[in-house]
Amino acid sequence: xEQLNLAYEDAQKTTKLLPGWPKGYFRxxxxxxxxxxxxKAIISYQMALxxxxxDEKIKECIKIARLKWNQQEKSxxxxxxxxxxxxxxxxxxxxxGDQVAKTPTLNHWIIMLLFPTVFGAIGCAIxxxxxxxxxxxxxxxxxxxxDLFEDSQTRKHS
Numbered sequence: 043x044e045q046l047n048l049a050y051e052d053a054q055k056t057t058k059l060l061p062g063w064p065k066g067y068f069r070x071x072x073x074x075x076x077x078x079x080x081x082k083a084i085i086s087y088q089m090a091l092x093x094x095x096x097d098e099k100i101k102e103c104i105k106i107a108r109l110k111w112n113q114q115e116k117s118x119x120x121x122x123x124x125x126x127x128x129x130x131x132x133x134x135x136x137x138x139g140d141q142v143a144k145t146p147t148l149n150h151w152i153i154m155l156l157f158p159t160v161f162g163a164i165g166c167a168i169x170x171x172x173x174x175x176x177x178x179x180x181x182x183x184x185x186x187x188x189d190l191f192e193d194s195q196t197r198k199h200s
Contacts, residue, residue, distance in 0.1 A: 050184040064093035077183040080111035129165020133158035
């Protein structure tokens with residue numbers, strides 16, 4: 043199991059203790075990249091590159107991180123539209139299936155129009171919820187885990 047938060051904490055300490063060491067920034071960037079926090083990774087790679095301007099590996103990593111960040115941004119922009127499309131498509135199948143049935147229940151044209159619209163809105167809302175969930179998971183991957191036993195351990199020693 044990867045413990046990115048602990049590795050990230052170590053990388054942050056390293057960059058504070060040795061701010062002139064490019065490998066510390068590079069390791070920090072690699073962890074941010076692994077957590078799909080590409081914008082942060084680019085900044086850390088650039089810090090490493092500022093300390094070693096001729097390093098081709100860092101330049102290549104910056105290119106890859108920028109590419110991944112652009113892909114992530116485009117994917118996130120499309121997510122609500124995908125959700126709306128699938129919601130609309132499901133409702134459209136229901137409406138068509140209802141009309142093909144012997145006794146259709148959706149008789150009025152306004153209901154037949156509202157049905158896909160409402161399903162599209164629900165699909166969009168679900169997609170936005172999912173997008174927010176994945177963003178929060180990426181952010182939380184590098185957050186420090188709170189020590190739940192810290193308070194009880196300090197009471198024992200007092």
